Amino acid sequence: MAPRSSWFKPKPIGSVRMKNGYRYVKVAEGRWEYEHRFVMECLLGRKLATWEEVHHKDEVKVNNVLGNLELKDSVEHGRYHYYAVGVTT
Numbered sequence: 001m002a003p004r005s006s007w008f009k010p011k012p013i014g015s016v017r018m019k020n021g022y023r024y025v026k027v028a029e030g031r032w033e034y035e036h037r038f039v040m041e042c043l044l045g046r047k048l049a050t051w052e053e054v055h056h057k058d059e060v061k062v063n064n065v066l067g068n069l070e071l072k073d074s075v076e077h078g079r080y081h082y083y084a085v086g087v088t089t
Contacts, residue, residue, distance in 0.1 A: 021061045036064045040071055053077040 016035065017024050023035040036054045041047055043066060048054070055070045055077055056063060072080065 018062075023062050023064060036061075036069055039064050039066065040069055044071075055080065 024032045025035045040054045
C-alpha cells in the first residue's frame, strides 16, 4: 500500500449527502468532497490531480467500493463515455 501523506484521513468526519446523483462526504469542518474521489485518494495516499477522474465501472454513481472505481485521465474518461456508452457527460 502507498505511504499516507499528512492530509490523509482514514474515514470521513461527518455525514453523507447527495448532489447530482453523487455521494458527498464531510472530510473537514465546512469541507465536502465527492465520496468516489475521497475513496480513490485514500487508496493512493495522495490528493488527485484536477485532470484525474474516477470512473464508476458499473455506471452507478453511488457504488463507491474500490472494485468498482477506476482512475482515468479526463481525456480517456471523456472518450469512454462518448464512444463506449454514448453519453458525453
